[in-house]
Amino acid sequence: MNHTTVLLIGAGPVGLTLACELARRQTPYRLVERAAEPPRGSRGKGLQPRSLEILHDLGLAEALLAAGSTDLPYRKFNGNQLLGESPRRVVERADTQYPKTLLLPQYAVEESLRAKLHELGGAVEWATELGAFSQTATGITCRLEHPNWTEELACTYLVACDGGKSTTRKKLGIPFVGETHQQEQLWVGDVEVEGLTPDAWYNWLSPEFGLAFALFPFKNSTSWQLQAAMPPDAEGNVPTPTLEGFNQLFQARTHLEGVRFTSSSWQSIYRVNIRRAERYRVGNAFLAGDAAHVHSIAGGLGMNTGIQDAYNLGWKLAAVSKGEASDALLDTYAEERIPIAEWLLRTSSERQQVMMQAATTGKGAFETLATPDTTQLNLHYRDSSLTRKGEVTSNGLQAGDRAPDVQLAPGRWLSDQLRGTEWKLLLVGPTEGKPTPNLKLIPADNEPLRTAYGLSDGMVLIRPDGYIALIASEWREVPEYFEQLR
Numbered sequence: 001m002n003h004t005t006v007l008l009i010g011a012g013p014v015g016l017t018l019a020c021e022l023a024r025r026q027t028p029y030r031l032v033e034r035a036a037e038p039p040r041g042s043r044g045k046g047l048q049p050r051s052l053e054i055l056h057d058l059g060l061a062e063a064l065l066a067a068g069s070t071d072l073p074y075r076k077f078n079g080n081q082l083l084g085e086s087p088r089r090v091v092e093r094a095d096t097q098y099p100k101t102l103l104l105p106q107y108a109v110e111e112s113l114r115a116k117l118h119e120l121g122g123a124v125e126w127a128t129e130l131g132a133f134s135q136t137a138t139g140i141t142c143r144l145e146h147p148n149w150t151e152e153l154a155c156t157y158l159v160a161c162d163g164g165k166s167t168t169r170k171k172l173g174i175p176f177v178g179e180t181h182q183q184e185q186l187w188v189g190d191v192e193v194e195g196l197t198p199d200a201w202y203n204w205l206s207p208e209f210g211l212a213f214a215l216f217p218f219k220n221s222t223s224w225q226l227q228a229a230m231p232p233d234a235e236g237n238v239p240t241p242t243l244e245g246f247n248q249l250f251q252a253r254t255h256l257e258g259v260r261f262t263s264s265s266w267q268s269i270y271r272v273n274i275r276r277a278e279r280y281r282v283g284n285a286f287l288a289g290d291a292a293h294v295h296s297i298a299g300g301l302g303m304n305t306g307i308q309d310a311y312n313l314g315w316k317l318a319a320v321s322k323g324e325a326s327d328a329l330l331d332t333y334a335e336e337r338i339p340i341a342e343w344l345l346r347t348s349s350e351r352q353q354v355m356m357q358a359a360t361t362g363k364g365a366f367e368t369l370a371t372p373d374t375t376q377l378n379l380h381y382r383d384s385s386l387t388r389k390g391e392v393t394s395n396g397l398q399a400g401d402r403a404p405d406v407q408l409a410p411g412r413w414l415s416d417q418l419r420g421t422e423w424k425l426l427l428v429g430p431t432e433g434k435p436t437p438n439l440k441l442i443p444a445d446n447e448p449l450r451t452a453y454g455l456s457d458g459m460v461l462i463r464p465d466g467y468i469a470l471i472a473s474e475w476r477e478v479p480e481y482f483e484q485l486r
C-alpha cells in the first residue's frame with residue numbers, strides 16, 4: 001500500500017492553497033482531483049485584501065494584480081435606461097499593501113496556484129477520485145479511482161476540499177446545517193459580448209427580479225461573467241442555460257439594442273444554499289472551503305474564506321506531522337475557523353439583502369456591498385486557545401489580531417519580511433531575542449512600526465499564518481508559549 005502524510009481531495013482554490021502550504025514545508029501530500037482538466041468557468045471573481053496578503057506570502061500577488069483590475073465602476077440600468085454610474089468603494093487603510101478587491105476570474109487564481117505548486121515540485125493528479133475510505137488507529141486508508149486502475153493508499157490525514165457537494169463530508173457523516181433558498185436561483189455563465197465597452201460592471205436592476213441581469217468584464221480577456229436571476233417553476237426547476245437562452249433573456253430584460261453574446265464557454269445554474277458543516281474534524285479527516293460552508297455569493301467571500309481556511313490548516317498539519325506540536329494544535333483549526341464561517345454566512349446574507357434592496361427599490365447604494373469587514377482584514381482569533389491574552393497596545397492591537405502590515409519606507413513593507421513559513425518575532429525597541437529554530441527574529445526598532453503597533457518596547461510573536469500569538473515584554477514568555485504547543 002502506498003503512503004502519504006496528507007491526502008487532499010479536490011484541486012479548487014482551497015486544495016491548491018493547502019497543497020502549496022504543505023509543499024513549502026516539505027510535508028508529503030497528494031492532491032487528487034476528480035475532473036480530468038481545470039474548470040473553465042470564471043466563478044469567484046474577486047480576491048479580497050486578506051487573500052491578497054496570503055498570496056503575497058506565496059509570491060503570487062504581484063502577478064495576479066497585473067492580471068486583474070481594481071477600479072471598474074458600477075454602471076446601472078433599468079431596462080435600456082442608464083440610471084447612472086458609481087465608483088467602486090475602496091476601504092482606505094494604511095495597514096495593508098492591498099487595500100482594494102482584485103477583480104479577476106477564479107480560473108486565473110487557480111492557474112497561478114497550480115504554477116506555484118509546480119515550482120514547488122508538486123502537481124495535481126487529474127481524473128482521480130476518492131472512493132471508499134476508513135479511519136484506522138493511525139490514519140486513514142483510502143481507495144483512489146484513477147482512470148484505469150484503483151490504488152489503495154494509507155494517509156495520516158485527509159482534507160476534504162471537494163466543494164459544496166462534498167461526498168467526503170457526507171461519508172464522514174457530518175451534517176451540513178442550514179437552508180436552501182429554492183427561490184433564489186441564477187443563470188451564470190461566461191460569454192463573449194458584442195456592443196458593450198468592458199470598462200464597468202453592468203447591472204440591470206428591476207423591482208421584479210432584483211438583479212435582472214449583470215455582466216462583468218475581465219481584464220486581458222474577451223470573456224465576461226454573466227449572472228441573471230432565474231425564478232424557478234412550481235417544481236423548483238429552472239431551464240438549462242444556453243447561449244441562445246442568454247441572448248433571449250438579455251433582450252427580454254434589457255431591450256438594449258446592438259448588444260449580443262457571440263459565444264459562451266461556460267453555463268451553469270447557481271442556487272443559494274446557506275449552510276455550515278456541524279464539525280470540521282472527524283478523527284484525522286478535516287473539511288475546508290466550500291465543503292465546510294456555502295452561502296450567497298454577494299460580498300464575494302466564498303473562495304476567499306476557503307483560501308484562508310487552507311492557510312490556517314496548512315502550517316498546523318505540517319507542524320503536527322513533523323512532531324513539532326501535539327495533535328491538539330489541529331483542534332484549533334475548527335476552533336478558529338467555525339466562528340469565521342458563522343461570520344461568513346451572516347455577512348454574505350446581509351450583503352445579499354443590501355444588494356436586493358438596492359436592486360428592487362433603488363434604496364441603498366449598490367456599491368456599499370463592499371464594507372470594511374468584507375476586506376477580511378478585521379477577522380481575528382482573539383478567543384482562540386492559541387492566543388495568549390495579555391497586553392493591549394495603545395492603539396487597541398492585541399494577541400489574536402492579524403499582524404498589521406506597515407510601510408517602513410517608500411516601497412518597503414513589513415510583509416516582505418514576514419514572508420516565509422517560520423514563526424516571526426518582532427523585536428520592538430531595544431529588546432533582544434535569542435536565535436531559535438523555526439523562529440525568525442525581525443528587529444523592528446523603527447518609528448513607523450512603533451506607531452502602527454502602538455508599542456514602544458516589547459516583542460510580538462507572529463504565527464506562520466500572520467496572526468499575533470503573543471505580545472510579550474520578556475523573552476521567557478516566548479519559549480513558554482512554544483512549550484504549551486507540544
Ligand SMILES: Cc1cc2nc3c(=O)[nH]c(=O)nc-3n(C[C@H](O)[C@H](O)[C@H](O)COP(=O)(O)OP(=O)(O)OC[C@H]3O[C@@H](n4cnc5c(N)ncnc54)[C@H](O)[C@@H]3O)c2cc1C
Pocket residue numbers: 009010011012013014015032033034035043044045046106128129130131161162163164166167168188270288289290291297299300301302303304305306
Ligand atoms: C457564479 C459564482 C460566483 C462566485 N463569486 C465569488 C466571488 O466573487 N468571490 C468568492 O470568494 N467566491 C465566489 N464564488 C464562490 C467560489 O467559486 C467558491 O467558494 C470556491 O470555488 C470554493 O473553492 P473550493 O476549492 O472549496 O471548492 P471547488 O472550487 O468547488 O473545488 C472542489 C473540487 O473538488 C473536486 N472534487 C469533488 N469531489 C471529488 C472527489 N470525490 N475526488 C476528487 N475530487 C473531487 C471537484 O471536481 C472540484 O474541482 C462564486 C461562485 C459562483 C458559482
